[in-house]
Amino acid sequence: MHNFLSEIKTTIKNLLSRKGRSFLTILGIIIGVAGVIIIISLGAGAQSLVVGQVTKLGTNLIGILPGKSNENGPPAAVFGIQIKTLSSRDINMIKDKGNIPHAVAVASFVNSNATIISGRESIDTKFVATDGTYPQVQNMEMEKGQFFTEEEANASDNVIVLGYDVAVHLFPNGNELGQIVKIKIPNNNPSITKDVGSIPFRVIGVQKKMGTAAFQNQDDQVFIPFLIGQRQLLGIDYIQSARVKVDDAINVKITIEDITRVLREQHGINNKEDDDFSVRDLADAIKLLTSITDTLSIFLSLMAGISLVVGGIGIMNIMLVTVSERTREIGLRKAIGATRKNIRNQFLFEAIVLTLSGGVVGIILGVFISYLIAIGARLAGYDWAFIVSPIAIILAVFVSIITGIIFGLYPAIKAAKLDPIVALRYE
């Protein structure tokens, strides 16, 4: 035990006697390890942000969009291209329990930019026209009042539910319920086919503050019944998107198949290549997004790994210098009974202490910088989680030790092979 402890003591003493050089030697390792820690932490943070944003809408959701898309890319509708292949009849077929047994609720959507006017106040925002089933499909809670019912939506009542920010802007006193607001579609909107002027709506509810979900501010929008939005405001007869809530996660895949089959029947499509719609679940979206962040993480980690290799070569270089500087010491140690193995282990140990301390400093630095980035992202309004995975830290420690062994071995063997007489005479 004294042997090992005093070995550590001697090694640290040797390294501390050359503080400046030791520090410069391990700088490459510090940068490499810190880089890997930061990249892994950022990757995990970004992924948690993405997954959090997507799942905030709700789980077990299936989205239906017009237009074909391949497995790995987003559908064209995402880019704002108007495709008219999805109709209310399609959605009614999907709502039919006999066709899609696992669907709990289905909601259709059209949306557009709009100006909401209340007296002299007005706000530029977005309206979402949807069905009364919306609260069953997506996560939403009401601050006050109610969401419109199926009946109100089917009867085309002029009722409106305000997003939190919109409500606060138009009614700072909080007396929204029962008030009349007007919706005006801007003339430059490409979706509209005729100028309808402004249409009055009665406020029946305010949505609770939600923040962002799916990278959109959920508080900066209003909800109106589907048909009014589609026919009266936009003057169109197609559907921009629909969402289906499935009863259980295990039924999501089979429900996607059911929906696809129904839509192909409706559209008279026989093979996959001719699909004019896309059916996706959230798991797909998460998979797509995480695969992008994963690829980036791996690529950047490789770059940081190169820094580790360069750092390792630095270690080897300085250990060779150390061995030649301490040739007489090696000779003496051999003369008083050190075996080759003793000498080899001593220098190997010194290299490992170097790389390991570089690794520890790198971990501290990496965690600190990751933390600063997380704080910065939160200040910028993102729901960013500060994640440092224990695996990353264990990996960093492991990699630093391995680097020490790999790049310390050659100098250590060189030291062990020294002839004691030659070493003792070395000037």
Place this chain on the structure above:
Amino acid sequence: MLIELKNIIKNYDNGGLITNVLRGINLEVKEGEFMAIMGPSGSGKSTLMHTIGFLDRPTSGEYLFDGIDTKDFTDDELARIRNERIGFVFQSFNLLPRTTVLDNVILPLLYSSSKKGLEQRAKNALEAVGLGERITFMSNQISGGQKQRVAIARALVCDPKVIFADEPTGNLDSKSGSTVMHILEKLNKEGRTIILVTHDINVALHAKRIVTIRDGEIISDRKVLEEERVHSKEAID
């Protein structure tokens, strides 16, 4: 017989140019002897000491140590003999820098198989050379004479059969040198075998036997008469 050399030959091969450093050395050393190896520089006396001290292997010839033929010893076995049976004292001390006197003396024990009571054994060795008080000093904070005494303590600490001293007074003033020789005499009186390598007859005359070597061969081997022996009066402080 502690050491028995039979026709030891050592050649160095310097890129095809072969130098005969030792040309058939025959030598016997009994336990408890105090022997000096003398000779001018280049005579082969250092090579002879390195060979006897297992720092180097002979090209040919037979070397029996304590009655055992050493020819087939592995490097690790030789390291163990150097550790347990032999102590070296060098001209230039070879202490570890930035290390205390005590840790310098402990060093050989770290390579030995018995690691019990390290500190006490090192302290005892330092007492024997009169440095019991200075154990916490750094090796570069003490005088040259004290450094050589630390080196002797380091050679002693594993309780070896033989101590090899290679020009132990070469880097010292006469007073410190005298103290070092006094310690070696004392160790010999206590029964330890001492082999001294020197080119200085006044140092060699501390020994009881002088072997002179020239051009790799022993040219004389004589007992030192009691009346010509030099005894160091220098007490250790």
